[in-house]
Amino acid sequence: MFYSPDFCAENVLLNEEESHHIMRVLRMNVGDVCEIMDGKGNVYTAKITKIMKRNCAFFIQNVEFFPKKEHSFHLAISPTKSIDRIEFMLEKCVELGIDKISFLITEHSERKQINLERLQKIVIAATKQSKQKYIPIIEDMILFKKFIEKNSFENNNVNAKNTQYFLAHIDKETQSLKSIIEPKKNILMLIGAEGDFSKDEIIVAKNKKFEMVSLGESRLRTETAGLYANFVYKWINE
Amino acid sequence: MFYSPDFCAENVLLNEEESHHIMRVLRMNVGDVCEIMDGKGNVYTAKITKIMKRNCAFFIQNVEFFPKKEHSFHLAISPTKSIDRIEFMLEKCVELGIDKISFLITEHSERKQINLERLQKIVIAATKQSKQKYIPIIEDMILFKKFIEKNSFENNNVNAKNTQYFLAHIDKETQSLKSIIEPKKNILMLIGAEGDFSKDEIIVAKNKKFEMVSLGESRLRTETAGLYANFVYKWINE
Incomplete structure (x- = not known):
């Protein structure tokens, strides 16, 4: 191909x-x-x-x-210090059929830059290898608050009602992703750096109707959390 | 820790x-x-x-x-030519709570050796990092047929009835993992090399009551298939 x-x-x-x-x-x-x-x-x-x-x-x-599927998975993630981990995650996400990926600069981000061209090459290679028919969209780094502004419920005129907005949060009282994710919905999942999102960032997201979700009991690294969310999206829609 | x-x-x-x-x-x-x-x-x-x-x-x-959970996930996989991919998968599987991993030499295997010591170090580091309480068992490479002999239904005196035996197979007519995997069961999942298992190997496994399962419509690389199976096990038991 x-x-x-x-x-x-x-x-x-x-x-x-x-x-x-x-x-x-x-x-x-x-x-x-x-x-x-x-x-x-x-x-x-x-x-x-x-x-x-x-x-x-x-x-x-x-x-x-090949018509596009009717719902999409959009991951917005704060990239890890070691870019290898993000590259591997990206390749796997493409195989699993991710639609869009954005990279966030958060308060606890350790990495503020990515080599977008290199990541795009990985995306194209993985798309071809896994015989997907659509090239996922990959966006350059963006400040967390700008991203939220741009992608919030209010600014999503077309698909807001059919979209679930999630922020992965490490907290014992948070509801589990499993309990609220629904099939056939667009999913927008925010995943923070190793140090999680800041309190401020969580307030900003909550104000824009993002739901806090836990990805299970074990402590997952950033890139594993991204992968996990994508696996879940694939699994519930299969 | x-x-x-x-x-x-x-x-x-x-x-x-x-x-x-x-x-x-x-x-x-x-x-x-x-x-x-x-x-x-x-x-x-x-x-x-x-x-x-x-x-x-x-x-x-x-x-x-911390008592051990009552069921387990055992992955038996033919390692990829590029060991990086297996190392990354292994680290992620440990984070997701894998219990045991075996490496298979199959007819289509491109790699017949692994550096077990190096992989063990990865397992220990990931166990500590993710705060798991049990170190997963990691086994050296073994011929497919020997592995099947050793791990089949017949030779599993204790847990046979509570175990599901799966072989991931790329075939349109295969039933999906989703349709038959059950929570609270031990899972033994066999995953082949990029070229899949040989016809002979599939017959051997079928004779030992392994069920053929598909991991969904998209074409997954070996290490992605291993990860996917582990995610599924975690998800259905959460």
């Missing part, structure tokens, strides 16, 4: 990166047939018609459209 | 590794109080009474025993 976001009936040139892979690595030739996805639900079966210096051109034999 | 498997009322000397950490890294002194676990459910609160060249000795102030 190859990924070329602009590939369509009007543009049968594969992008440079994937063309390079086809021509130089796999050494495919005119007449060979490939599967090409545009990351927006279309999967093309296409035959190579021309090998050029930087691209190859195709004749589309067939196109299949 | 420190881990010393032989620590008890009759042996109040901490092992060398943890003693080194206390004395040289944390620079603790006589009179300081530590939490020490033996990985078998006992957590000691103990005060340092003597600092020696290689060990420190303690006075036990309190001991709390």
Whole structure:
């Protein structure tokens, strides 16, 4: 499977990166047939018609459209100091069918920057490998409060009623995710740094109708909590 | 939290590794109080009474025993070529409360050896970090057929009736794990290499009453499948 976001009936040139892979690595030739996805639900079966210096051109034999599922999982997480952990989590989340991931700068964040380009490459590789039909959206780091403003119930005109807003919180009195998560809903899950969210941040989120949820009894690392939430979303919707 | 498997009322000397950490890294002194676990459910609160060249000795102030849960999750998996993936999975599985992990040599295995000592260190670090009270058992690589012999229904005298035997299989007709997994059961889950189990291996497992299960529609990598099974076990028992 190859990924070329602009590939369509009007543009049968594969992008440079994937063309390079086809021509130089796999050494495919005119007449060979490939599967090409545009990351927006279309999967093309296409035959190579021309090998050029930087691209190859195709004749589309067939196109299949896979409709998007009707609900989504959006994870907003404060990345760990060790980026390896976030990269691994990201890859797994893509395999599990995550729709969107945002990175939060919180009061207790240890990391304020990410290499978005590198993470995007991981997302694309994992999407292709796991044969997903849509490329998940990945957003650069954003201040917690700005994120909440932008993504709160009030500003979600289309899907607010069909969305559950959760903040994972380590507290014995918090209700469990298990007790309130519902299938066929959009889920927005906020996960903090190792030191949890600050009191201030929790108040901000509560004011915007985020529900505090616990992810079970054991103490999970940040990236494990992200993974766990995604597994739960997949499990209840299967 | 420190881990010393032989620590008890009759042996109040901490092992060398943890003693080194206390004395040289944390620079603790006589009179300081530590939490020490033996990985078998006992957590000691103990005060340092003597600092020696290689060990420190303690006075036990309190001991709390945490009973083992009544069911267990045992994962038997064919490790991936890239050991990083297995190491990450292992760490996450420990956080999620795995009880036992075995490594299988299957027909399609790409890796026939593991560094058991290194993996054991990961298990211990993750057990301490996530405040589990029991150190999961980790077993060296074993041939698939030998493993099945040793762990089948017939040879499980104590818990056979309370155990579900699963083999994760990529096949459209396989029933889903979701439809047959039950809470409060011991789970033994077999997961193959990227190329799945061979036909022969599947026959062997079926003959020993293993049930074929699918882990959902998306194509999961080996280590993601292992994680997924563990998440499911945690989720249904929470």
